[in-house]
Structures are given as C-alpha cells and as structure tokens.
Amino acid sequence: MPSLLGICGSLRNGSFNRQLMHLAAGLHGGAFSEGDLRLPLYDGDLEAAEGIPAAVQTLADQIKAADGVLICSPEYNQALPGVLKNALDWVSRTEGAPWLNKPVAVMSAAAGRAGGARAQYSLRLCLTPFRPVIINGPEVLVAAAHAEFGKDGSLANEHYLKAISETMDLLKAAA
Numbered sequence: 814m815p816s817l818l819g820i821c822g823s824l825r826n827g828s829f830n831r832q833l834m835h836l837a838a839g840l841h842g843g844a845f846s847e848g849d850l851r852l853p854l855y856d857g858d859l860e861a862a863e864g865i866p867a868a869v870q871t872l873a874d875q876i877k878a879a880d881g882v883l884i885c886s887p888e889y890n891q892a893l894p895g896v897l898k899n900a901l902d903w904v905s906r907t908e909g910a911p912w913l914n915k916p917v918a919v920m921s922a923a924a925g926r927a928g929g930a931r932a933q934y935s936l937r938l939c940l941t942p943f944r945p946v947i948i949n950g951p952e953v954l955v956a957a958a959h960a961e962f963g964k965d966g967s968l969a970n971e972h973y974l975k976a977i978s979e980t981m982d983l984l985k986a987a988a
C-alpha cells in the first residue's frame with residue numbers, strides 16, 4: 814500500500830482542512846504521516862548563517878520518502894496561505910528535488926461558496942516549478958466548510974465524499 818504524506822495549509826487546531834486531510838487519509842488506507850508547516854520565515858541571511866533549518870529538512874525528507882502527497886489548504890484572501898508558500902520556498906532550497914515526479918493531490922475547504930478554488934489554482938501554480946505529478950481532478954472544493962463538517966470531523970455530503978474517494982484512488986494509482 815503506498816504511503817501518504819498530508820500537508821495542511823492551516824495551522825489552527827480545529828482546521829476543517831486538517832479534518833478533510835484525515836478523512837481522505839482514512840480512505841487512502843496506506844501509512845500516513847503529517848508534515849509540519851511551523852517553519853521560520855524564509856530568510857536568505859538565516860540560510861547563509863545556519864543552513865537549512867532542521868524542520869525544513871524534515872519536511873523535505875518526508876516529501877521525498879512519501880509515495881504520494883495530499884495538500885489540504887484553506888483560501889486566504891483569494892490565494893494560498895502564506896505558511897504554505899513559505900514552506901514551498903524553503904523546501905525549494907533543499908537538495909534532491911523532493912517534489913520531482915511526486916504524485917500530489919490538492920483539496921480545499923473554505924468558508925466561501927467557491928470552496929477555496931482560487932487557493933487551489935494559486936497552489937497548483939506555485940507547485941509547477943518543482944515538476945510534481947499533480948492530480949487534475951475531480952476537484953474537491955468543500956464550500957461553507959463550517960456547515961459541512963460534523964463535530965467529529967465527519968462529512969455527510971455524498972458529492973464531496975465521492976470526489977475525495979476518486980481523488981485518493983487516482984493518487985494511489987499515480988504512486
């Protein structure tokens with residue numbers, strides 16, 4: 814069974830995107846680990862003085878080792894969150910091109926009616942330089958996330974569950 818690394822673009826404990834990530838990981842069924850985006854802000858002076866921070870190298874190693882990566886991210890002001898872009902920038906400074914040819918699925922949950930569509934497009938654009946294999950569909954865009962997730966992190970909406978399941982099958986096949 815292929816292994817899966819989950820990356821959540823939200824740092825907050827009760828994140829709907831983290832709930833979405835765990836739900837999708839459960840459907841995937843393989844060994845699951847989660848990346849941590851609590852990294853320092855990218856700073857060329859810090860890099861020059863101290864090299865790649867240990868937390869960045871850990872994330873890069875996790876990406877490299879995983880058979881597939883699932884990124885679940887909210888939309889912040891019509892784009893991907895800064896913590897996620899910061900992580901992409903840091904990882905791009907590591908050796909070994911961890912994203913190259915890596916199967917990657919992208920999902921989003923957001924308060925708005927578009928379910929984070931603009932965050933997903935901006936994220937896909939930001940991933941392009943690293944040449945992963947991005948699963949292009951079906952789109953998983955959980956709109957009005959606060960109304961869709963139960964208190965236990967469950968999702969009842971059959972439309973979303975079908976799209977999540979199909980996406981995870983495609984990610985597994987790509988791995």
Ligand SMILES: Cc1cc2nc3c(=O)[nH]c(=O)nc-3n(C[C@H](O)[C@H](O)[C@H](O)COP(=O)(O)O)c2cc1C
Nearest residue numbers: 823825828829830831887888889890891923924925
């Ligand atoms: C700084 C900020 C900007 C936001 N901008 C958007 C937005 O552009 N579109 C949207 O649908 N929701 C937006 N939201 C609301 C988020 O979708 C909502 O808070 C969501 O639950 C965050 O994801 P999380 O539950 O995984 O933390 C924004 C929230 C924050 C904190």
